[in-house]
Amino acid sequence: MSMKVIVDLQACQGYACCMMEAPAVFDLDESAGKAILLQETPTDDLRAQVDSAARVCPARAITVENG
Amino acid sequence: MRRVVVVGASLAAVHAIEGLRDHGYAGEIVLIGAEPHLPYDRPPLSKEALHQGPEVDKVHLRAPEWYADAGVELRLGRRATALDPARRIVVLDDGTPEEYDGMVLATGSTPKTLSTLGDVGPVNILRTVDDAVALHGQLIPGRHLVVLGAGFIGLEVAATASEMGLDVSVVELAPVPLTRVLGDEVGQWFRTHQEAHGVQLHCGSVLDGIDPGAGGSKIRLHNGTVLSADLVVAGVGVTPATGWLEGSGVRLADGVVCDKSLRTSVPGVVAAGDVTRWYNALFDEEMRVEQWTNAVEQGRHAAASLLGADEAYTPVPYFWSDQFNAKMRFVGRANAAEQVHVERMDDTSMVALFGRDGVLRGALCVNAARRLAQYSRAIRDQVPWGDVVEP
Ligand SMILES: Cc1cc2nc3c(=O)[nH]c(=O)nc-3n(C[C@H](O)[C@H](O)[C@H](O)COP(=O)(O)OP(=O)(O)OC[C@H]3O[C@@H](n4cnc5c(N)ncnc54)[C@H](O)[C@@H]3O)c2cc1C
Ligand code: SF4
Numbered sequence: 300m301s302m303k304v305i306v307d308l309q310a311c312q313g314y315a316c317c318m319m320e321a322p323a324v325f326d327l328d329e330s331a332g333k334a335i336l337l338q339e340t341p342t343d344d345l346r347a348q349v350d351s352a353a354r355v356c357p358a359r360a361i362t363v364e365n366g
Numbered sequence: 367m368r369r370v371v372v373v374g375a376s377l378a379a380v381h382a383i384e385g386l387r388d389h390g391y392a393g394e395i396v397l398i399g400a401e402p403h404l405p406y407d408r409p410p411l412s413k414e415a416l417h418q419g420p421e422v423d424k425v426h427l428r429a430p431e432w433y434a435d436a437g438v439e440l441r442l443g444r445r446a447t448a449l450d451p452a453r454r455i456v457v458l459d460d461g462t463p464e465e466y467d468g469m470v471l472a473t474g475s476t477p478k479t480l481s482t483l484g485d486v487g488p489v490n491i492l493r494t495v496d497d498a499v500a501l502h503g504q505l506i507p508g509r510h511l512v513v514l515g516a517g518f519i520g521l522e523v524a525a526t527a528s529e530m531g532l533d534v535s536v537v538e539l540a541p542v543p544l545t546r547v548l549g550d551e552v553g554q555w556f557r558t559h560q561e562a563h564g565v566q567l568h569c570g571s572v573l574d575g576i577d578p579g580a581g582g583s584k585i586r587l588h589n590g591t592v593l594s595a596d597l598v599v600a601g602v603g604v605t606p607a608t609g610w611l612e613g614s615g616v617r618l619a620d621g622v623v624c625d626k627s628l629r630t631s632v633p634g635v636v637a638a639g640d641v642t643r644w645y646n647a648l649f650d651e652e653m654r655v656e657q658w659t660n661a662v663e664q665g666r667h668a669a670a671s672l673l674g675a676d677e678a679y680t681p682v683p684y685f686w687s688d689q690f691n692a693k694m695r696f697v698g699r700a701n702a703a704e705q706v707h708v709e710r711m712d713d714t715s716m717v718a719l720f721g722r723d724g725v726l727r728g729a730l731c732v733n734a735a736r737r738l739a740q741y742s743r744a745i746r747d748q749v750p751w752g753d754v755v756e757p
Contacts, residue, residue, distance in 0.1 A: 314686055315695060315735040316659065319742045327736045355659050357409065
C-alpha cells in the first residue's frame with residue numbers, strides 16, 4: 300500500500316511540527332510561514348512518521364491518503 | 367478488556383480513543399464529558415476564533431459522525447463525581463454508575479479564579495468555547511479591557527482585543543512578563559512587542575482589589591494606580607481538575623501521579639493531557655505539561671499502556687503562542703534553566719536557547735521556526751551546551 304500526502308497550505312500556519320516528525324517529507328518556507336512538501340508519495344517506511352506529523356499538526360493541514 | 371471509560375472529553379481523550387482503536391482494541395468505549403459539546407480545540411479561542419466570533423462546530427476536533435464510526439458511547443454534559451477502584455465503577459453527577467475494565471483520566475485543567483479578593487464583580491475567564499463566546503460579545507472597539515496576568519493566554523487575549531480596536535492594559539505581578547518560564551531577556555522582548563502594538567503593561571504590580579460598579583470596574587494596584595475597565599479578563603493560571611478523585615486511592619500531587627508509562631497508582635487506570643504528572647526520563651524530571659501537542663501524544667501513549675505496552679513516555683514538549691505578528695514556537699523545557707543564550711534578537715524575530723546540567727534543554731523561536739527541528743533533535747540527543755552555543 301502506498302500513500303499520498305496532501306498539505307492544505309491555506310490552513311497551514313507554519314508550526315513546523317510536521318518537519319520535526321518527518322524531516323524527509325516536510326520542510327518549512329520561513330518567509331512564507333508555510334510547509335513545503337518534499338515528497339508527495341513517500342515510501343512505506345516513512346508511514347509512522349507521516350502519520351504522527353498529521354496527528355500533531357495543530358492546524359490539521361495534513362491529510363494522508365492510502366492508495 | 368471489554369469496557370474502557372474515558373473521563374474528560376477533549377483533546378487527550380480523542381487521541382486516547384484513536385490510539386485504542388489503532389492499537390486494535392475492539393471493546394466498548396464510553397466518553398464522559400462535563401461540557402455539553404463534542405470535543406473541540408482550545409488554542410483558537412484566544413486567537414483567531416476569539417477575533418472572528420467562536421462557533422463550536424468550527425473548532426470541533428472530529429466530525430460528529432466520527433464518534434459513532436469509532437464506536438464511542440457519548441455521555442456529554444455529565445460530570446464524573448467519584449471513582450471506586452475496588453468495584454471498578456465511576457459515578458456520574460446524575461448518580462449513574464459506569465462500570466469499567468480500563469479507564470483513561472483526561473480531565474485537563476480548570477482556571478484559577480480571584481476568589482481571594484472577595485466580591486470583584488464580573489470577571490471573565492477563558493477556558494471553554496462558552497467562555498470565548500461570552501468574551502467575544504464584550505470585545506467592542508473603543509472599550510477598555512484590563513487583563514490580569516501576563517501569561518501566554520493573557521497576552522494572546524490582549525493582542526487579539528487590541529487588534530479588534532480595544533484599549534488594552536495588562537497587570538502582572540512579576541517585574542517582567544513570562545520571566546518565570548523564559549527568563550528576563552526573552553520576557554522583555556515580549557513586553558516590548560506588546561507595547562509596540564499599543565498594549566499597556568503594568569508589571570511588578572500587586573493587585574489590591576477590584577471595585578465593581580455600574581459603569582465598569584476600578585482596578586486598584588498597590589502602588590496607587592487605579593485603572594478603569596469596561597471589562598476584565600483574568601488569566602492567572604490553571605490547576606489540574608482532580609477534585610473528584612480525592613479519596614479515591616488515585617495518587618494525586620498537583621495532578622494525577624503516573625509512572626513512566628502513564629499508569630496511575632490504581633490498576634487499569636491511566637492518565638493523559640494537562641492533568642497528568644509523570645516522570646520524563648529524557649529530562650530526568652517529574653513534569654506536568656499544559657500544552658496541546660503533549661495532550662495529543664500522551665493520549666495515544668496512555669492508550670497503548672492501558673492495552674499492556676510498557677514503553678516510557680519521553681517526549682520533547684512543543685508549544686506555541688501567537689501574539690500580533692509574533693509566531694512563537696518552543697521545544698523542550700525552559701524551567702530552571704541555568705543558561706539562557708539569545709542567539710538572535712531583533713524587532714520581529716528571536717532565537718533563544720535554554721541549558722541545564724551541561725546540555726541543551728529548550729529552544730524558543732519567534733518567526734524563525736525552521737530551526738526548531740534541529741534543536742528538537744539536539745535536545746533529544748542531549749547534545750552538550752557548548753556544542754550548540756557558539757562562543
Ligand atoms: C484559550 C486557550 C488557548 C490555548 N492556546 C494554546 C497554544 O497556543 N498552544 C498550546 O500548546 N496549548 C494551548 N492551550 C492549552 C491546550 O488547549 C491544552 O493543553 C489542552 O486543551 C489540554 O487538553 P486535555 O484534553 O488534557 O484537557 P482539557 O482541554 O482541559 O479538557 C478537559 C475536559 O474534561 C472535562 N472535565 C473536567 N473534569 C471532569 C469530570 N469530573 N467529569 C467529566 N468531565 C470533566 C472538562 O470540562 C474539559 O472539557 C490553550 C488553552 C486555552 C484554554
Ligand atoms: S505542522 Fe501543519 S501547520 Fe505546521 S507547518 Fe506543518 S503543515 Fe503547516
